[in-house]
Amino acid sequence: MLGRLARWLRIAGYDTIYEPDMEDGEVIRLAIAGDRMILTRDTRLTERRAARGRSFLVGPDDPLEQIEEVLRAFPPPAGLQSRCPECNGEVLELQDREDAKDLVPEYVFLSKKEFFRCAACGHIYWEGSQYAKFKKKLNAIINKGNPLNP
Numbered sequence: 001m002l003g004r005l006a007r008w009l010r011i012a013g014y015d016t017i018y019e020p021d022m023e024d025g026e027v028i029r030l031a032i033a034g035d036r037m038i039l040t041r042d043t044r045l046t047e048r049r050a051a052r053g054r055s056f057l058v059g060p061d062d063p064l065e066q067i068e069e070v071l072r073a074f075p076p077p078a079g080l081q082s083r084c085p086e087c088n089g090e091v092l093e094l095q096d097r098e099d100a101k102d103l104v105p106e107y108v109f110l111s112k113k114e115f116f117r118c119a120a121c122g123h124i125y126w127e128g129s130q131y132a133k134f135k136k137k138l139n140a141i142i143n144k145g146n147p148l149n150p
């Protein structure tokens with residue numbers, strides 16, 4: 001349910017685990033063990049004693065509003081580097097253009113100059129990919145206030 005939000009948070013640079021099928025008890029255990037916040041839409045989870053002070057109830061249905069709400073509650077520290085939206089990998093490295101040739105559709109290869117590769121899962125990103133679009137919107141939210149209600 002919060003999959004889009006999880007991807008956005010990774011692009012913003014937050015270390016984000018997304019496990020929609022995990023049981024509440026396990027989620028809480030993981031959060032405590034890793035000193036993490038739980039983002040959920042489930043009030044039963046936030047009301048559990050063990051989750052108090054460690055959970056945040058996400059209100060809006062719209063992913064864009066969700067990320068705004070979360071960024072307002074947990075402002076990103078300066079210098080946070082984007083993580084891979086697919087796997088939460090920390091390193092997105094510049095991919096040698098020739099090596100990218102066999103990894104992306106031909107029309108993409110011909111029209112783009114730069115490619116980035118996740119060192120963990122190998123996913124390739126380029127300007128204009130969903131990642132880049134999210135990142136642009138995210139920067140607008142972080143730097144120029146709220147683009148939905150200017």
Ligand SMILES: [Zn+2]
Nearest residue numbers: 084087118121
């Ligand atoms: Zn990855």
